[in-house]
Amino acid sequence: SGAASIIGGKFTAGQIRQEVALAVSALTSKGLRPPGLAVVLVGERKDSATYVRNKKLACEEAGIVSFGTDLPDTATQQQVIDAVKAFADDPNVDGILVQLPLPDGMDERAVLSAVPIEKDVDGFDPLNLGMLATRGTEPLFVPCTAAGCLELLQRYDVPIRGKVAAVVGRSNIVGTPTAMLLQNAGATVTVVHSQTPDAKAVCANADIVVAACGVPEMVRGDWIKPGAAVIDVGINAKDDPTKKRGYRLVGDVAFDEAKEVAGAITPVPGGVGPMTIAMLLKNTLDARMRSS
């Protein structure tokens, strides 16, 4: 009966950005250095350029100084690594991110490993994931999208401890860290992936469903337990001739169906998407606070 409440990622992200901005101005008003975030962008992908621009705008708005190196498609792997290393040595830079994907043929792991863990605000260092998985240790940074999913559940008072959760997808940057965070918070987690025999049954049994599989609208209404919380990480373009640009954005959940069954659900766009950037600012602030 269309009863699901909407988990407003845009609103919550705005709150977090404001919290970060306040903390930054508390620093600068004491004459202290503001946080700095550096982005290394390789090549001319339009979507990557848009992401980077949005990150820089968000930084500016929060008082975080942004740094950037743009390299052409033709850059060598060593040149990319050197760009990362220059920021690693720069005391005004607290966080470094390498915009992915890198051009074909470049070794992502080799480039990322040039980011020192204290500046790894994306949380992509395997040691960060290991510290997240190890009880009794804390990661320096949690990957931004995963952190955003948990932050939404927490700020919307969705109970996690003692609940059953399904995470659809097991990527290093979304599914896997989200599953770890949910388990650390006391959920019983099942991770669904491309070899899972009955993804629907796993989701239908869950109080919390996080969809991060990159398959447009894969999670249908009858995959959702009545009253469950649904976090949709997916961002997919779907043909839509009624739109001027010819497509619209849809998630990995069939929103119109799921909202009839779920207790709470994130929209796409305006759900997890804005949270990712907000958590990046938060991680950069955390890095700055640690450096002093």
Next chain:
Amino acid sequence: SGAASIIGGKFTAGQIRQEVALAVSALTSKGLRPPGLAVVLVGERKDSATYVRNKKLACEEAGIVSFGTDLPDTATQQQVIDAVKAFADDPNVDGILVQLPLPDGMDERAVLSAVPIEKDVDGFDPLNLGMLATRGTEPLFVPCTAAGCLELLQRYDVPIRGKVAAVVGRSNIVGTPTAMLLQNAGATVTVVHSQTPDAKAVCANADIVVAACGVPEMVRGDWIKPGAAVIDVGINAKDDPTKKRGYRLVGDVAFDEAKEVAGAITPVPGGVGPMTIAMLLKNTLDARMRSS
């Protein structure tokens, strides 16, 4: 109808130990240095002393040179760390393990972090767990008990890819790495822990159950799906007046019940237990091969 086949951990561990012994003698027959394993033992716990003695015997049998430092209960944390560091600097030592638990009040994490990752044959370094969790990277060492569970499933031809698995327990050294290994091998894994609402239902749905909760005989016969593979990590002493020593060892699975339902099951003792030491020897050999 008592149909479960027995997964013979003792037998398989013997095979692995023989494989290691062969590889070691291939080294030494070429005049090369044999692998070396160092054990740091603090205090006088009887069970710990027994474990350490068994590890040293197994090393000897496989041609691995064993080193050891025994420190009294009264040793300071710094003295324990110094003992670890001495082995870290010793070129004849390929693997270092610190026998746990350490005496009360000692910071386990601080002591373990003195073990360099290239010699962390227990696989306890958070970076090892992180590399195990990260797709596209491989850990230097997998924690021995978890590696032993997977090795048993593989050597007994239990299919994993596309199957459903339940891991009962989420400790850093057993449950968590075992769940990661199963997921990496293509299983859909649910991790059960003390806040799980319905552990029985999770297990009853699984093709593979790994029990590592430390609760004697918690997993009952009616928790097992007919034909499932059951790996029992538990080692618990249960009062038994019919035994001379007054107790017998039981697992975390009610063996007599479960063997009537399961397709294959490990006994306790003689299941996972012997595999843990065998995998330690294997990890030490791997460390040696890398060092050359």
